Amino acid sequence: LLAVCPMHVKESMYFSVDVPMVLACVVALWLAVEAVESDRPRLLWAAGLVGGLAAGTKYPAAVLAVPLTVAWGLGRMQAPWPFGHLVACGALMIAAFAVSTPIILTHPGALAAQMKILSGRLAVPHEGVDLGPGWLYHATVSLPDGLTWPVLVSGVAGLLVWGRRGTGLVLASYLVVFYLTFARSHTVLQRYALPHAPVLCLFAARAGLALAGALDARAGRGGRALGWALIAALAAVPALRSLDYVEFLARED
Numbered sequence: 001l002l003a004v005c006p007m008h009v010k011e012s013m014y015f016s017v018d019v020p021m022v023l024a025c026v027v028a029l030w031l032a033v034e035a036v037e038s039d040r041p042r043l044l045w046a047a048g049l050v051g052g053l054a055a056g057t058k059y060p061a062a063v064l065a066v067p068l069t070v071a072w073g074l075g076r077m078q079a080p081w082p083f084g085h086l087v088a089c090g091a092l093m094i095a096a097f098a099v100s101t102p103i104i105l106t107h108p109g110a111l112a113a114q115m116k117i118l119s120g121r122l123a124v125p126h127e128g129v130d131l132g133p134g135w136l137y138h139a140t141v142s143l144p145d146g147l148t149w150p151v152l153v154s155g156v157a158g159l160l161v162w163g164r165r166g167t168g169l170v171l172a173s174y175l176v177v178f179y180l181t182f183a184r185s186h187t188v189l190q191r192y193a194l195p196h197a198p199v200l201c202l203f204a205a206r207a208g209l210a211l212a213g214a215l216d217a218r219a220g221r222g223g224r225a226l227g228w229a230l231i232a233a234l235a236a237v238p239a240l241r242s243l244d245y246v247e248f249l250a251r252e253d
Contacts (some may be wrong), residue, residue: 001201004239007146017058018191024054026198032071033167041085046087052096060181067174135183140195149236151204158203171199208234
C-alpha cells in the first residue's frame, strides 16, 4: 500500500528531507516493535540510534522518543527490562542527533533559535493562504487525498482495533504525537502528513487481511475470493491515483 500511496509517490519525486526522515522513522519503529516481540531490549538501543538520525534529518522526528518509551514500558511489563535500557536508548538517540546535526555542538544556541523561527513560521498561513489549523486540514484534506479514502478509513479502523494493545500501542503513540506536532500549525503542506502514511498503510493492510480472513471463515471459497477482491481494490485505488499524478507530471507544458 505504501508503495502506491499517492502522497508517498509524489514526495519521493522531490529532493526533500521528508521521505528520508520517514524511512528512518519506520526503521526505528520496526526495531522498537521487534525489541518487544522478541524480548531483545538491546534492539531498543538501535531504535534510539536510528531515531536520532531521523531527528537529525528533520527535527519533528524527535517525537520518536515517545513511542520508544512506550516500547520500553511494554518490555518492562512482560519481562522486567532494567531502566538502563531506556537510558541507553535515549543517550544513543541524543548522540546520533548531535553527530548528524553538528551545529548544536559548534553553536549551542542555534537549535533554540531555529526552533523559535520554525514555530513562528508554522503559526502563520503559508504564502498568506489560511486553510485552517493543521489538525482539521490534514484530517479532511491531506490524508484523504494523500492516502485515498479507502486506505485512510481502513487504516483508522485498524488503528482503533489493534492500536490499543500490545505493540500496536507503539505505532499508535507515534501517530498521535506526530499528529499533535502539527495540530495547531497554519502552514499545512501535505508533506507534513507524510509521516503518518506508513503506519496507517500498515493498519489498513491489517484490517483488509482480517476482513478477508473473516469472509473466508464464514463463506468458504466465495468469501475468500471476495476478501481478496476487496484487498485488491484497496490497493488499486491509490495505485490509480498515483498513476494519474505521474501521467500529469509527464505532460509537456
